[in-house]
Amino acid sequence: MEKRARFQSQWLPYALLAPQIAVTLVFFFLPAGQAVYQSVLIQDAFGGNVEFVWFDNFKELFNDPLYLASFKVTAVFSVLVASLGLVISLILAAFADRVIRGANVYKTLLIWPYAVAPAIAGAVWMFLFNPTLGIVAYWLKLSGVDWNYLLYDGQALLLVVIAAVWKQVSYNFLFFLAGLQSIPKSLIEAAAIDGAGPVKRFVTIVFPLLSPTTFFLLVVNIVYAFFDTFGIIDTATNGGPGQATEILVYKVYKDGFKGLDLGGSAAQSVILMIIVITLTVVQFRYVERKVQY
Amino acid sequence: MSSTSQKTAARLPLLALMYLLPRTWREGRREGMIEHRPVLTVVTHLMLILGVAIVAFPVYVTLVASTHTAEEVLQAPMPLLPGKHLVENYLSVMAHGAGEATAAVGRMMINSLVSALVIAIGKIAISLLSAFAIVYFRFPFRSFFFWMIFVTLMLPVEVRILPTYKVVSDLGMLDTYAGLTIPLIASATATFLFRQFFLTIPEELAEAARIDGAGPLRFFWDVVVPLSRPNIAALFVILFIYGWNQYLWPLLVTTQEEMYTTVIGIKRMISSGGDAAMDWNLVMATAVLAMLPPALVVILMQKWFVKGLIDTEK
Numbered sequence: 001m002e003k004r005a006r007f008q009s010q011w012l013p014y015a016l017l018a019p020q021i022a023v024t025l026v027f028f029f030l031p032a033g034q035a036v037y038q039s040v041l042i043q044d045a046f047g048g049n050v051e052f053v054w055f056d057n058f059k060e061l062f063n064d065p066l067y068l069a070s071f072k073v074t075a076v077f078s079v080l081v082a083s084l085g086l087v088i089s090l091i092l093a094a095f096a097d098r099v100i101r102g103a104n105v106y107k108t109l110l111i112w113p114y115a116v117a118p119a120i121a122g123a124v125w126m127f128l129f130n131p132t133l134g135i136v137a138y139w140l141k142l143s144g145v146d147w148n149y150l151l152y153d154g155q156a157l158l159l160v161v162i163a164a165v166w167k168q169v170s171y172n173f174l175f176f177l178a179g180l181q182s183i184p185k186s187l188i189e190a191a192a193i194d195g196a197g198p199v200k201r202f203v204t205i206v207f208p209l210l211s212p213t214t215f216f217l218l219v220v221n222i223v224y225a226f227f228d229t230f231g232i233i234d235t236a237t238n239g240g241p242g243q244a245t246e247i248l249v250y251k252v253y254k255d256g257f258k259g260l261d262l263g264g265s266a267a268q269s270v271i272l273m274i275i276v277i278t279l280t281v282v283q284f285r286y287v288e289r290k291v292q293y
Numbered sequence: 294m295s296s297t298s299q300k301t302a303a304r305l306p307l308l309a310l311m312y313l314l315p316r317t318w319r320e321g322r323r324e325g326m327i328e329h330r331p332v333l334t335v336v337t338h339l340m341l342i343l344g345v346a347i348v349a350f351p352v353y354v355t356l357v358a359s360t361h362t363a364e365e366v367l368q369a370p371m372p373l374l375p376g377k378h379l380v381e382n383y384l385s386v387m388a389h390g391a392g393e394a395t396a397a398v399g400r401m402m403i404n405s406l407v408s409a410l411v412i413a414i415g416k417i418a419i420s421l422l423s424a425f426a427i428v429y430f431r432f433p434f435r436s437f438f439f440w441m442i443f444v445t446l447m448l449p450v451e452v453r454i455l456p457t458y459k460v461v462s463d464l465g466m467l468d469t470y471a472g473l474t475i476p477l478i479a480s481a482t483a484t485f486l487f488r489q490f491f492l493t494i495p496e497e498l499a500e501a502a503r504i505d506g507a508g509p510l511r512f513f514w515d516v517v518v519p520l521s522r523p524n525i526a527a528l529f530v531i532l533f534i535y536g537w538n539q540y541l542w543p544l545l546v547t548t549q550e551e552m553y554t555t556v557i558g559i560k561r562m563i564s565s566g567g568d569a570a571m572d573w574n575l576v577m578a579t580a581v582l583a584m585l586p587p588a589l590v591v592i593l594m595q596k597w598f599v600k601g602l603i604d605t606e607k
Contacts, residue, residue, distance in 0.1 A: 007429050007499075007509035016426035017438050019419040020479055026464075027476040028445045031456035038456070092344045095337045102338075108592060109345040114602075115587035116352075117538035117556045120580050123563055124351045127358070133573065135354060138370045166348065174602060198333060227451045231540035235560055249451045253541070256455040265455055272452040280447050 032273065038266035057267035066243060067251070067268070074247040077161060078225035085165045085221050086214065089172035094202060096173075097180040107177065114170040118163075119231030125163035126236040149237065153244035156237045160245050163232045168224055172217050179213035180206065219283045226275065248272060352584070359383070359578035366573045382578045391562050391575035396550035398558060398579050404473075405537050405554040406586070411474040412536030413529050420483035421521065425513050427484075428491040429499065446481040450542050458545045472546045473554070477539065482605050483528055490524050491517065527601035530594050534587040555583040 039058070042051045061067045096106050113121070128136040131148040140147040149155040183206060191201045207214075230249050233239060239246035239254060246254070252272065256265030354373070358366050361376035385391075387399040426432075427439055450457060457476060466472030494517065502512040518525075543554045553561065562576045591598050 006431055007503070007512075009430065009509065012509060013426040013430035013432045013435070016422040016430075020423040020442060020484065021438060023419070023475060023479040024441055024445055027457060027460060028448050028453075028479060029441075031453040031460050032448050034456035034459070035453050088344075092341065095340045095344075098334070098337045099341070106341050106345065108595060110348060111595075111598075112588050112591050113348060115534050115538075115591040116584050117540060117587075119538075119540040119556050119560060120583050121351075123559050123576070123580055124355050126563075127573065127577065128351055128354060133367055133369065133371065135370050135373070166351070169348065171602070174599060178603070198330070227449055230451060231538075231556070234540070234544075235563060238564075252452070253454055257458075257545070262455065269452050269454070269456075273448065276449065276452060277447045 035266045035269040035273070038262055039270045041266075042263050053263075057263045058271075061264060061267050061271070069243055070246050070248055070251045073157070073243065073245065074226065077157065077164075077229075077245070077247055078222050080157075080161045081164045081168065081225040081229070082218055082221035084161065085168045085172055086217060088165065089169045090176050090210075090214075092169070093173050093176035093180055094206070096177055107174075110173050111170040113167050116167060117231060118167060118229060119235045121163045121167045122160070122232035122235035122237075125159060125166070125232075129159050150241055153241060156241055156244045160229070160233055160236050163236055164225060164229045167232070168221060172221070175213055175217055176210065179210050183209050216283075219279060223276075223279050223283075226279075248275075355577045355580050355584075358574055359581050361574050363572040363574050366577075378574070382574050383582070386575045386578045386582070390550075390558065391572050391579060396553055396558065398555060398582055400551055401553050401555040401558040401579075402582060402586075404470075404552060405556070405583070407470055408473045408539065408543070408554060409533050409536035409586075411470065412477050412539075413532035415474060415478035416480040416483050416532050417525055417528055419478060420480050420487055421518065421525075424484050424487035424491055425509075425517060428488055429509060429512075442479070442481050442484050444481075445479050450477070454541070454545065461546055467546050468549045468552045473539075473543055473552070474536075477536070477542060480532075483532070486524060486528065486604055487521065490521060494520060523597075523600070524604065526594075527597045527604055529601075530590055530598045531601035531605055533590055537587045555579065559583060 040052060040054055042049075042053050042056070092110060096103055096110075099106065116124075126134075128134045129147070129149055131137050131150060137147050146152075147155065149159045187205055187209075188201055191205055196204070226247070227249055229247065230253070233245055233247060233250050237245045239250045248268065249272065252265055252268045255261045255268065259265075354371075357373060357375050358371065359382055360379040361372060362378055365372060365376060386397075387402075388397050390396050390398055390401075423438075423442065427435060461467060461472050461476060464472075466475070498516055499512060502516060507515070537554075538556060539554065540556055540560075543557045544560065547553055547557060550561075559576065559579055562571070562579065
């Protein structure tokens with residue numbers, strides 16, 4: 001769609017675009033370019049000796065068991081976050097959709113965690129599950145669970161998954177509820193008259209009609225788990241114990257910022273860029289925007 | 294006993310519970326439900342209440358912890374009812390911080406507020422301008438610029454941490470408000486959103502403006518911006534939350550305590566001491582202060598918030 005009525009000016013459109021383009025060039029393209037450039041170099045930490053090494057940094061990464069482990073952690077983490085987040089919020093949304101009176105109260109009470117910063121969510125859940133003073137850790141120990149996420153890998157991962165899901169449920173819930181409310185009531189009524197109970201109606205009618213929303217949310221949740229959970233991990237577990245919760249984004253930060261491995265960190269950045277580009281393309285090409293709001 | 298009566302027996306506790314609930318809840322039909330299933334209605338409300346309770350629990354504990362003394366919080370189990378030190382704790386963190394992050398949380402909140410406002414307003418302003426240029430002018434490299442803005446979607450800070458840090462440090466922007474905000478104010482999402490909206494503004498308005506002799510800037514300011522108000526409000530809510538909750542970026546560019554944002558302040562407090570040495574009551578008071586402004590924005594501006602969320606994902 002193009003406008004017919006346009007304004008004429010030799011310089012004005014460039015001036016209007018200038019601030020956005022300037023920020024984009026200086027803070028996006030320049031650093032991204034540097035990351036790509038550095039990913040094919042080996043440089044000592046003082047900026048001396050620079051050597052062009054083609055794809056050695058990448059080869060080294062993929063031969064590095066720690067990096068592969070981080071890939072695995074990221075995969076497990078994002079699958080858990082996305083699946084748990086979607087299932088829980090779908091259940092809540094399906095129930096909320098049944099209610100007319102009071103629905104808005106539930107909605108308000110369920111959506112506010114969106115506003116909590118990931119880093120704060122991490123800190124709060126860490127406080128609950130902290131083995132020495134956390135109240136939930138205390139209850140777990142009372143019921144005989146040997147709870148110490150500072151020692152056990154699985155427990156640490158569970159902790160960050162819980163915090164990440166908690167934060168994302170509100171978002172998924174809103175979209176599922178909107179999706180559910182857009183399903184024509186007449187369809188559901190027809191099925192009810194034919195004798196289908198609520199569960200059967202949900203499985204055979206409602207859920208298939210929700211599939212565009214579900215797919216869209218799946219992509220959004222994976223992107224969220226990959227890139228927006230840095231704060232949760234940094235405040236809840238610092239990537240530990242060992243590398244148990246070190247997702248890819250956390251590893252780039254740690255290797256580059258704490259470890260000062262410029263080439264390796266740049267190569268990791270490039271791999272992450274490829275992942276983001278893939279996810280963005282999937283989101284734009286395959287996510288149907290048929291969802292009615 | 295027949296199977297039907299067994300079923301009824303199993304349902305008895307639920308049926309009893311029903312009568313504790315308000316009448317309108319019991320009568321499913323009144324709520325527009327398709328058939329009358331009182332048990333399901335009760336289960337529905339119970340599940341939702343359970344969901345709300347679980348979602349609220351961590352924040353409740355945080356609130357409670359922030360009203361006790363450090364010793365009370367260290368007890369196992371810590372108290373689950375509010376204590377008497379609310380005012381004292383909050384005044385203390387606002388003035389002195391906690392742990393090794395001894396900067397006043399009051400100062401951190403000002404930093405958070407300034408960055409959130411600059412990021413939100415900055416993103417909206419530069420995106421309005423670029424969308425206006427792209428929709429209302431025809432000029433060489435138009436689609437090239439549009440593509441350039443689009444690509445930033447694929448380059449979140451998280452994937453270019455180190456080189457972006459280097460650029461900001463070379464420009465002398467570490468520990469400044471400019472460093473905290475300007476690198477974040479490019480926005481593909483906002484530009485798209487405004488572009489989509491501008492395309493729906495009737496052609497006649499621009500024609501009329503031209504015939505009346507109004508230049509493009511006059512038209513932008515007197516027609517386009519006022520018409521965009523609902524979009525601006527919705528976007529503002531989302532971007533304010535985004536700006537307030539920034540973490541990785543301020544973690545990189547702030548080294549001096551007086552430039553910490555509230556969210557960074559918490560991280561510095563937690564990583565400063567052992568579990569026992571820390572004043573957890575004060576850390577949790579800071580957490581509450583960090584959550585409050587964006588949560589208030591969501592709750593008080595719920596309509597704009599929901600519109601913003603849905604708009605930005607289109």
